[in-house]
Amino acid sequence: MVIVGAGQGGLQVAESLRAEGYDGPITLIGEEAAAPYHRPPLSKAILAGTMEEAQLAIRGAEFFERQRIALLSGTRVAAIDRSARQVRLEDGRRLGYRGLALATGARVRRLPISGDELDGVLGLRSLDDARRIRAALERAARVVVIGGGYIGLEVAAAARKRGLEVTILEAADRLLARSATPFLAAFYADLHRSQGVMVELGAKVVGLDGQGGRVAAVRTADGRPHPADLVVVGVGIVPNTALAEGCGLACDSGVLVDDCARTGDPAIVAVGDCTARRTTTGTLLRLESVQNAVEQGRSAAAALLGRERPFTAAPWFWSDQYDVKLQIVGLSADHDRIVLRGSPQDRRFSAFYFRRDALVAIDSINRPADHMVGRKLLDHKAVITPEQAADENLPLASLTRPGR
Amino acid sequence: MAKVTFIEHDGLEQVVDIPTGWTLMQGAVQSGVAGIEGECGGSCACATCHCYVDEALVDFLPPPSETEEEMLGCTASERRSNSRLSCQVRVSDALDGIVVRLPEAQS
Ligand SMILES: Cc1cc2nc3c(=O)[nH]c(=O)nc-3n(C[C@H](O)[C@H](O)[C@H](O)COP(=O)(O)OP(=O)(O)OC[C@H]3O[C@@H](n4cnc5c(N)ncnc54)[C@H](O)[C@@H]3O)c2cc1C
Numbered sequence: 406m407v408i409v410g411a412g413q414g415g416l417q418v419a420e421s422l423r424a425e426g427y428d429g430p431i432t433l434i435g436e437e438a439a440a441p442y443h444r445p446p447l448s449k450a451i452l453a454g455t456m457e458e459a460q461l462a463i464r465g466a467e468f469f470e471r472q473r474i475a476l477l478s479g480t481r482v483a484a485i486d487r488s489a490r491q492v493r494l495e496d497g498r499r500l501g502y503r504g505l506a507l508a509t510g511a512r513v514r515r516l517p518i519s520g521d522e523l524d525g526v527l528g529l530r531s532l533d534d535a536r537r538i539r540a541a542l543e544r545a546a547r548v549v550v551i552g553g554g555y556i557g558l559e560v561a562a563a564a565r566k567r568g569l570e571v572t573i574l575e576a577a578d579r580l581l582a583r584s585a586t587p588f589l590a591a592f593y594a595d596l597h598r599s600q601g602v603m604v605e606l607g608a609k610v611v612g613l614d615g616q617g618g619r620v621a622a623v624r625t626a627d628g629r630p631h632p633a634d635l636v637v638v639g640v641g642i643v644p645n646t647a648l649a650e651g652c653g654l655a656c657d658s659g660v661l662v663d664d665c666a667r668t669g670d671p672a673i674v675a676v677g678d679c680t681a682r683r684t685t686t687g688t689l690l691r692l693e694s695v696q697n698a699v700e701q702g703r704s705a706a707a708a709l710l711g712r713e714r715p716f717t718a719a720p721w722f723w724s725d726q727y728d729v730k731l732q733i734v735g736l737s738a739d740h741d742r743i744v745l746r747g748s749p750q751d752r753r754f755s756a757f758y759f760r761r762d763a764l765v766a767i768d769s770i771n772r773p774a775d776h777m778v779g780r781k782l783l784d785h786k787a788v789i790t791p792e793q794a795a796d797e798n799l800p801l802a803s804l805t806r807p808g809r
Numbered sequence: 810m811a812k813v814t815f816i817e818h819d820g821l822e823q824v825v826d827i828p829t830g831w832t833l834m835q836g837a838v839q840s841g842v843a844g845i846e847g848e849c850g851g852s853c854a855c856a857t858c859h860c861y862v863d864e865a866l867v868d869f870l871p872p873p874s875e876t877e878e879e880m881l882g883c884t885a886s887e888r889r890s891n892s893r894l895s896c897q898v899r900v901s902d903a904l905d906g907i908v909v910r911l912p913e914a915q916s
């Protein structure tokens with residue numbers, strides 16, 4: 406078995422192959438120098454300086470040895486030859502496979518504007534990126550974050566906690582436009598403003614101005630310059646689909662897979678940020694989360710062994726900013742009703758989203774128990790009314806009991 | 810650095826050296842202790858790193874934060890008085906020689 410991409414998803418495929426009883430050779434190939442590591446702390450504890458790099462590793466060297474997983478770090482796969490069932494490495498070597506997993510992740514989307522290449526303009530995806538941003542934060546006084554998505558917001562929080570002047574420039578009329586509800590977005594705009602961050606919505610960036618090769622300011626469409634000595638660009642990611650496209654696998658904003666992580670080629674599965682999943686109901690889901698990489702990794706390993714293990718759990722995600730923990734479960738798009746449990750003023754509440762009286766998603770702010778119970782409610786398609794969701798005297802857990 | 814003995818639900822024992830400042834979860838998963846998943850990487854967001862610490866440690870360790878306390882109410886296996894999330898317990902020399910038991914299921 407060969408796995409391309411040694412991140413969260415690729416490692417999960419390897420581990421799950423062993424857990425499912427596969428005893429043959431496993432080769433995990435990754436372009437980065439580091440062994441598979443957790444990315445979420447890159448924008449949180451690593452920037453805050455409260456975590457050492459060694460703590461990021463998902464598994465240690467002895468684990469790979471014991472599980473007989475051959476890890477080829479610092480190695481890039483250049484192409485896939487499906488008819489010969491081989492992958493070609495950048496150095497020309499070829500490796501045969503019986504089953505192949507693509508777990509190539511995604512890369513930072515670049516800004517299509519002038520000045521993108523100036524020193525001090527950075528994106529955040531890898532440990533190397535995080536090192537550069539952390540070093541820059543140590544010297545910077547004024548930080549401009551372009552893009553109000555989760556990564557941008559987390560970087561803004563880390564920079565603000567270091568006492569720097571921080572501006573978030575978001576082109577849409579709200580934060581988190583691609584991934585959260587307007588209600589949650591408004592909560593985060595308030596949170597960041599209350600922490601002293603300048604949050605500018607509808608701020609379209611048109612250029613970056615430099616001085617001696619270093620960035621000096623970000624210019625928006627209204628002509629205003631926003632002075633900066635560090636600019637972090639967080640305008641989304643682009644799935645790494647070149648290998649899949651190069652060998653003729655279907656792609657549509659990601660390598661197309663079904664609920665069992667299968668591509669159109671029975672010998673090839675794909676997992677994580679590089680995929681777009683066509684669910685049984687026909688919708689195309691592009692999730693960018695740890696849970697997605699892990700769940701698809703488990704499905705993919707099963708599929709490579711000829712078993713069906715569909716990913717049916719409700720999607721979940723978390724984000725940490727300042728002392729606010731957000732946990733999201735479900736898909737809130739198209740909701741028609743919001744019910745609150747707890748108090749937004751106290752920054753401790755859950756927003757329950759309903760569509761035609763059916764619960765579709767829950768955003769929990771500093772209410773982890775609501776989130777954990779909510780995952781059960783959604784996974785088991787439990788019946789819960791908006792009135793029950795709002796009733797603090799009714800323990801949510803009572804609704805998950807069997808027999809109801 | 811502390812030597813920590815993890816005992817899986819099926820009785821399998823593993824002794825792991827964990828550097829000071831790391832969490833029990835980090836030490837366990839990096840060495841491949843199977844009974845801990847640690848899906849969220851230590852963000853206190855998934856409760857798949859549940860463990861049972863020595864009874865004698867319960868009062869010695871800094872108590873769980875509010876978040877950990879709430880997450881402990883939602884573990885896959887039974888919560889006991891000595892339940893902790895292993896990603897929230899930091900290792901120091903004082904923990905050298907402790908025994909940590911792992912639950913039957915994490916998710
Ligand atoms: C800063 C940051 C914070 C995040 N915070 C959260 C969070 O709080 N909660 C959450 O749920 N998710 C979070 N995420 C998202 C989560 O980390 C990703 O969804 C997850 O890592 C995806 O795993 P993956 O295996 O698909 O991709 P990756 O982990 O990106 O792994 C892909 C690997 O493949 C390698 N690769 C690509 N092409 C090749 C090739 N041709 N040959 C060899 N190797 C190749 C890449 O170098 C990379 O190492 C965060 C992500 C980032 C960047």
Ligand code: FES
Pocket residue numbers: 834846847848849850851852853854855856857858894895896897
């Ligand atoms: S690792 Fe997720 S809660 Fe401990």
